Amino acid sequence: MSNPAYERLVQRHLRMHRLGHLQSIAAWDQSAFMPPKGNDARAAALAEVGGLLHEMGTAPELKTWLDEAAAEPLSDFERDSLREMRRAWDARNALPPSLVEAISLATSHCEHAWRTQRPANDWSGFLPNLKEVVRLQREMASRLSEAQGLSKYDALLDRYEPGMRSADIDRVFGDLRQWLPSLIQRVMVKQSTEAVLRPEGPFPKSAQRELGLAAMQLMGFDFEAGRLDESAHPFCGGVPEDVRMTTRYREDDCLPALMGVIHETGHGRYEQNLPREWLGLPVAEARSMGIHESQSLSFEMQLGSHPGFARQLAPLLQRHLGAQPAFEADNLHQLLTRVKPGYIRVDADEVTYPAHVILRYEIERALIEGEIECEDIPALWHAKMTELLGLSTEGNYTNGCMQDVHWSAGLFGYFPCYTLGAMYAAQWFATMRREMPDLDDRIARGDLIPVFDWLKAKVWSQGSRRSTPELVQRASGEPLNPAHFRAHLEARYL
Amino acid sequence: MSNPAYERLVQRHLRMHRLGHLQSIAAWDQSAFMPPKGNDARAAALAEVGGLLHEMGTAPELKTWLDEAAAEPLSDFERDSLREMRRAWDARNALPPSLVEAISLATSHCEHAWRTQRPANDWSGFLPNLKEVVRLQREMASRLSEAQGLSKYDALLDRYEPGMRSADIDRVFGDLRQWLPSLIQRVMVKQSTEAVLRPEGPFPKSAQRELGLAAMQLMGFDFEAGRLDESAHPFCGGVPEDVRMTTRYREDDCLPALMGVIHETGHGRYEQNLPREWLGLPVAEARSMGIHESQSLSFEMQLGSHPGFARQLAPLLQRHLGAQPAFEADNLHQLLTRVKPGYIRVDADEVTYPAHVILRYEIERALIEGEIECEDIPALWHAKMTELLGLSTEGNYTNGCMQDVHWSAGLFGYFPCYTLGAMYAAQWFATMRREMPDLDDRIARGDLIPVFDWLKAKVWSQGSRRSTPELVQRASGEPLNPAHFRAHLEARYL
Ligand SMILES: [Zn+2]
Ligand SMILES: [Zn+2]
Numbered sequence: 007m008s009n010p011a012y013e014r015l016v017q018r019h020l021r022m023h024r025l026g027h028l029q030s031i032a033a034w035d036q037s038a039f040m041p042p043k044g045n046d047a048r049a050a051a052l053a054e055v056g057g058l059l060h061e062m063g064t065a066p067e068l069k070t071w072l073d074e075a076a077a078e079p080l081s082d083f084e085r086d087s088l089r090e091m092r093r094a095w096d097a098r099n100a101l102p103p104s105l106v107e108a109i110s111l112a113t114s115h116c117e118h119a120w121r122t123q124r125p126a127n128d129w130s131g132f133l134p135n136l137k138e139v140v141r142l143q144r145e146m147a148s149r150l151s152e153a154q155g156l157s158k159y160d161a162l163l164d165r166y167e168p169g170m171r172s173a174d175i176d177r178v179f180g181d182l183r184q185w186l187p188s189l190i191q192r193v194m195v196k197q198s199t200e201a202v203l204r205p206e207g208p209f210p211k212s213a214q215r216e217l218g219l220a221a222m223q224l225m226g227f228d229f230e231a232g233r234l235d236e237s238a239h240p241f242c243g244g245v246p247e248d249v250r251m252t253t254r255y256r257e258d259d260c261l262p263a264l265m266g267v268i269h270e271t272g273h274g275r276y277e278q279n280l281p282r283e284w285l286g287l288p289v290a291e292a293r294s295m296g297i298h299e300s301q302s303l304s305f306e307m308q309l310g311s312h313p314g315f316a317r318q319l320a321p322l323l324q325r326h327l328g329a330q331p332a333f334e335a336d337n338l339h340q341l342l343t344r345v346k347p348g349y350i351r352v353d354a355d356e357v358t359y360p361a362h363v364i365l366r367y368e369i370e371r372a373l374i375e376g377e378i379e380c381e382d383i384p385a386l387w388h389a390k391m392t393e394l395l396g397l398s399t400e401g402n403y404t405n406g407c408m409q410d411v412h413w414s415a416g417l418f419g420y421f422p423c424y425t426l427g428a429m430y431a432a433q434w435f436a437t438m439r440r441e442m443p444d445l446d447d448r449i450a451r452g453d454l455i456p457v458f459d460w461l462k463a464k465v466w467s468q469g470s471r472r473s474t475p476e477l478v479q480r481a482s483g484e485p486l487n488p489a490h491f492r493a494h495l496e497a498r499y500l
Numbered sequence: 501m502s503n504p505a506y507e508r509l510v511q512r513h514l515r516m517h518r519l520g521h522l523q524s525i526a527a528w529d530q531s532a533f534m535p536p537k538g539n540d541a542r543a544a545a546l547a548e549v550g551g552l553l554h555e556m557g558t559a560p561e562l563k564t565w566l567d568e569a570a571a572e573p574l575s576d577f578e579r580d581s582l583r584e585m586r587r588a589w590d591a592r593n594a595l596p597p598s599l600v601e602a603i604s605l606a607t608s609h610c611e612h613a614w615r616t617q618r619p620a621n622d623w624s625g626f627l628p629n630l631k632e633v634v635r636l637q638r639e640m641a642s643r644l645s646e647a648q649g650l651s652k653y654d655a656l657l658d659r660y661e662p663g664m665r666s667a668d669i670d671r672v673f674g675d676l677r678q679w680l681p682s683l684i685q686r687v688m689v690k691q692s693t694e695a696v697l698r699p700e701g702p703f704p705k706s707a708q709r710e711l712g713l714a715a716m717q718l719m720g721f722d723f724e725a726g727r728l729d730e731s732a733h734p735f736c737g738g739v740p741e742d743v744r745m746t747t748r749y750r751e752d753d754c755l756p757a758l759m760g761v762i763h764e765t766g767h768g769r770y771e772q773n774l775p776r777e778w779l780g781l782p783v784a785e786a787r788s789m790g791i792h793e794s795q796s797l798s799f800e801m802q803l804g805s806h807p808g809f810a811r812q813l814a815p816l817l818q819r820h821l822g823a824q825p826a827f828e829a830d831n832l833h834q835l836l837t838r839v840k841p842g843y844i845r846v847d848a849d850e851v852t853y854p855a856h857v858i859l860r861y862e863i864e865r866a867l868i869e870g871e872i873e874c875e876d877i878p879a880l881w882h883a884k885m886t887e888l889l890g891l892s893t894e895g896n897y898t899n900g901c902m903q904d905v906h907w908s909a910g911l912f913g914y915f916p917c918y919t920l921g922a923m924y925a926a927q928w929f930a931t932m933r934r935e936m937p938d939l940d941d942r943i944a945r946g947d948l949i950p951v952f953d954w955l956k957a958k959v960w961s962q963g964s965r966r967s968t969p970e971l972v973q974r975a976s977g978e979p980l981n982p983a984h985f986r987a988h989l990e991a992r993y994l
Contacts, residue, residue, distance in 0.1 A: 044742030
């Protein structure tokens with residue numbers, strides 16, 4: 007072994023990967039199958055392995071090995087791998103355990119209370135809890151910012167989208183902000199004259215499940231290396247070697263589960279196609295939150311809501327749920343591209359969704375940088391909703407600033423990734439169209455292999471070998487460019 | 501804390517219990533849900549946590565704490581608890597790691613080859629692998645026997661049925677051997693004049709699953725603390741807080757899955773009702789293999805095949821699979837009590853089953869004590885099958901001495917527990933009848949609470965607080981007595 011320190015790091019990470027496997031599967035089971043009385047024992051078991059992994063990941067010898075390995079004659083790949091090991095080490099070791107514990111207590115307290123405060127529209131009950139969460143997030147941001155030489159908000163953002171800075175986001179969201187509200191208005195006017203048929207239910211769960219499985223098949227999911235089950239909150243979990251997707255079904259509407267499954271299949275195929283030969287090392291993990299979302303949105307939006315793709319989906323719907331006029335390809339495409347400003351981010355369409363994210367980004371950045379206080383949130387929320395989507399949220403906390411769990415859970419810096427993902431996805435497809443001029447015809451013919459091959463080559467198989475900006479540059483030949491997202495929306499909706 | 505060493509032992513065992521939880525759930529998932537390509541990663545993850553648990557359970561400080569705790573002013577309960585901790589420690593530390601590894605290699609090699617050798621009737625291919633397994637089992641038995649002052653076979657038996665000795669088994673199996681063959685003959689003669697209707701299928705899986713769930717409900721299974729799923733080899737796994745039972749379905753026959761589910765429910769309720777306040781300590785675990793089987797056989801045989809119980813099962817079958825004459829209570833009872841000597845242990849009825857176990861016990865005891873060699877097995881098997889069941893296995897290895905996986909897997913000392921369980925179960929019900937003279941009427945009325953309450957008080961809630969002989973004495977007022985099993989069989993079958 008010519009690089010003993012690097013080799014030791016590899017062995018330690020493989021060991022953590024194997025224990026993390028059990029953690030992931032047990033967490034999936036907790037959401038998908040566990041009966042209620044199992045919860046206390048499961049929580050204790052997950053905390054135990056979580057503590058163990060933290061111990062292994064913060065052990066002092068790791069730091070020694072990281073320093074020693076830096077002086078070893080590593081290959082280019084090993085050097086990238088070492089960079090990601092150090093990144094993971096920094097993330098685990100940057101904060102004093104007392105702060106980590108305080109954050110964990112404050113967020114679980116805030117989140118727990120939020121579950122009843124939100125339906126009760128109880129902002130004044132929620133406010134002190136949120137203030138405590140924000141106080142601790144600011145403290146965390148200060149510490150990380152000092153260690154990394156970043157602004158406070160950037161230090162949080164970097165945890166979810168490494169290398170991304172608020173200056174970049176200001177640039178791309180600033181661009182978006184200029185044309186999005188008027189685009190929404192124009193699309194609304196255009197669509198106001200279109201008659202669209204709603205599917206008539208009920209749609210039994212078992213038929214919807216079969217439909218979802220058929221869609222996953224169409225999208226190339228490897229069923230020998232993963233499953234689809236049910237849970238209250240859909241997610242894509244498990245491990246790269248065995249991906250566990252979940253969805254939930256509404257018997258009165260068949261499209262949310264179907265499009266949800268297609269979305270999660272994008273996450274799932276990314277995980278299934280991460281580089282095998284490095285599996286277990288940080289460098290083999292998915293690059294970032296935004297890049298992950300660029301895959302789910304490539305599947306759900308770029309492909310799933312493509313006018314040609316509706317010709318692939320329509321026969322599946324007819325086969326599994328019975329034929330009805332609403333399931334004709336053209337009507338189906340119209341259903342999947344309805345645009346309507348609404349209060350709720352998670353229910354938003356492709357065009358209005360970024361408005362929800364811009365609003366949250368502007369508020370949370372100012373909050374973390376200390377430019378505003380929690381008390382200012384409702385007024386800002388109302389003002390920005392009015393400005394961006396023409397909706398008032400005065401006095402409406404339930405469907406206003408209390409709608410999402412993210413802030414209660416301390417996930418500041420996470421929201422921008424949703425819209426970054428949408429923009430990356432548009433950029434991927436713009437690049438593919440440049441390289442394959444007949445791409446849209448192929449999609450309409452159901453020939454999706456070129457799309458999957460491209461994503462696999464440019465994104466999936468790369469793991470975390472490159473930083474996000476470098477990955478974007480290599481894949482598309484340019485940095486993140488909001489013009490592609492704009493062109494995509496205008497082409498599809500105008 | 502007045503007993504610091506004992507307290508440290510408690511904390512260590514609770515920690516192992518929490519990690520063991522993840523191991524159990526991941527192992528269950530591997531059998532019930534895991535897609536094939538997940539297997540390598542799962543095997544590596546299970547090996548990792550298995551190694552970690554072994555490390556924690558053989559750590560030298562544990563030995564120090566065990567010795568120190570013995571001198572602490574423990575309560576009676578703590579003393580029992582300490583005894584079981586020491587028992588678990590001895591079991592993990594008695595063998596040198598090199599022998600453990602050699603056994604693991606030899607058994608997995610033998611078992612793997614057996615999977616194809618058995619259907620090919622390939623005794624000569626199997627023999628050298630088995631000889632290596634037996635050689636290592638003898639070495640293990642020698643070491644354990646020296647450490648514990650037991651005979652070689654008793655040292656192996658003690659791993660599955662603590663406190664049980666081959667002298668005891670000789671006594672009870674010797675008794676059985678005298679009357680069993682003639683009892684089988686008399687039952688066969690009696691049943692030869694009875695006309696029994698076979699159920700007519702097919703029986704869809706989904707309906708059989710609903711039937712199984714209804715039977716579990718009838719048997720008091722707590723669905724808030726457990727589940728029923730499918731696997732190739734039915735088992736009862738998971739953890740006491742969250743019991744994971746599995747079964748398999750044959751569409752042409754509905755009784756195997758139903759009775760299998762009832763059997764596993766007995767195992768499951770034992771686990772669900774282990775003492776909660778000590779959970780995680782060895783003293784809270786199920787007492788032994790034989791006692792565990794006494795619960796599954798209490799459910800499957802004592803209750804499940806009780807003539808009165810057929811009146812409870814019949815309406816369930818009719819409701820879930822449709823009414824047919826074979827599902828009338830009397831005919832159902834006859835179906836569940838058919839006696840017919842056969843080659844295969846796992847397919848045997850309640851009356852002929854002990855013959856299969858006696859045969860294996862006699863051969864494996866002689867093998868481990870060095871009185872015979874592996875080459876002698878087929879002739880002995882044939883002679884004993886002829887003697888006990890009137891069946892020749894000359895040249896038939898597939899359905900003769902190669903039918904079970906136990907010996908390939910190195911499970912010498914395990915077979916007797918099946919019949920010990922049947923005898924314990926008969927003794928439990930004899931005791932209940934003495935204490936509750938109207939027991940059989942209650943069972944026929946579907947009033948099963950007294951049975952469950954008795955089992956809970958005398959067995960489930962006891963965990964491993966007492967040795968098996970002490971548990972039997974306390975529960976039934978006498979040592980294991982084969983007369984109860986005989987009386988049970990004669991009353992039910994003659
Ligand atoms: Zn997503
Ligand atoms: Zn059993």
